[in-house]
Structures are given as structure tokens and as C-alpha cells.
Amino acid sequence: MQKLNLGCGKNYREGWINVDCCGQFKTDVAFNLDQPWPWVAESIDEIYCGHLVEHIVDLVLFMNEAFRVLKVGGRIEIKVPHYGHPWAYGDPSHVRFMSDESMFPFSKNAASFRHLGITCSFILKKTEIIVDKPRGIPGEIRWVLEKGK
Numbered sequence: 001m002q003k004l005n006l007g008c009g010k011n012y013r014e015g016w017i018n019v020d021c022c023g024q025f026k027t028d029v030a031f032n033l034d035q036p037w038p039w040v041a042e043s044i045d046e047i048y049c050g051h052l053v054e055h056i057v058d059l060v061l062f063m064n065e066a067f068r069v070l071k072v073g074g075r076i077e078i079k080v081p082h083y084g085h086p087w088a089y090g091d092p093s094h095v096r097f098m099s100d101e102s103m104f105p106f107s108k109n110a111a112s113f114r115h116l117g118i119t120c121s122f123i124l125k126k127t128e129i130i131v132d133k134p135r136g137i138p139g140e141i142r143w144v145l146e147k148g149k
């Protein structure tokens with residue numbers, strides 16, 4: 001099983017290929033994901049990205065590359081801060097704010113976004129808003145997308 005933990009930061013996962021562009025964290029691959037990825041097509045079983053994609057400048061390239069490297073039936077799990085939470089505004093390296101709609105353009109049913117260069121067509125398996133209980137407001141958004149046949 002080949003599994004990518006992208007933008008791993010301090011969250012190194014044993015048994016995964018841990019990737020980050022920042023030299024201060026332990027990684028297996030030091031790489032800036034804002035460029036074509038080094039993995040071959042259909043070689044990866046699973047991808048996890050925790051609080052990464054809000055830092056990614058070229059999200060279209062990123063999602064197309066995720067789709068390319070995943071095996072058929074492979075899944076990507078993405079977690080980001082919800083746009084309505086102070087976390088979203090608390091890091092100067094965030095380049096975007098996201099809502100529960102933000103992964104729709106990368107799904108099978110989103111033909112109207114193809115002019116943006118989107119070539120992936122994921123099956124959107126899950127969209128979940130995770131509440132920050134102490135504050136009583138949406139904290140994170142979690143998606144699971146699958147590369148279908």
C-alpha cells in the first residue's frame with residue numbers, strides 16, 4: 001500500500017510517505033506540491049491532506065495531480081479550516097478560504113468548471129462540517145473524494 005501524507009508538518013505518520021516543503025519537519029520526501037508531482041500515474045492507494053490545501057496556490061494543478069497519481073478506487077481525504085472560523089484568518093500563509101462547496105468543481109458532476117483546466121472527476125463521497133464545540137461554530141471541513149472507474 002502506497003499512502004501519501006501531504007503537508008505532513010509535525011504530523012508524521014508511520015507507514016505513509018510523508019511529504020512537506022518545509023525543511024524543519026521530518027519527511028520522507030521534501031517537495032513543494034505547487035508543481036507537477038514526482039509519483040507515477042495510478043501508483044497511490046490513499047492520500048491524506050490535513051490543513052494543507054488552504055496553503056496551495058494552484059489548487060487545480062493539485063487536484064489534477066491527486067487524481068492522476070491515485071489508483072482507481074483510491075481516495076483522498078482533505079481537511080481545512082472552515083471559512084467562518086478564526087483559524088482560517090490566523091495564518092498569513094493561507095491563500096484561500098473554503099466552504100463546504102469548495103470541492104464540488106473537482107467532482108464528476110461539475111462540467112461547468114472544465115474551462116479552468118480541471119481534468120479530474122472525483123466522486124464526492126463525503127462532505128462534513130466539524131464543529132468547534134467550545135466556540136459553538138463550524139471549525140473544519142472534511143471531504144473524502146474517490147477516483148472512480
Ligand SMILES: C[S@@+](CC[C@H](N)C(=O)[O-])C[C@H]1O[C@@H](n2cnc3c(N)ncnc32)[C@H](O)[C@@H]1O
Nearest residue numbers: 007008009011020021022032033034050051055
Ligand atoms: C497547517 S500545517 C498542517 C500540518 C499537518 N498536516 C497537520 O495537520 O498537523 C500545513 C503544512 O503544509 C505544508 N505546506 C504548505 N504549502 C506546501 C506546499 N506547497 N508543498 C508542500 N507542503 C506545503 C507546510 O509546510 C506545513 O507543514
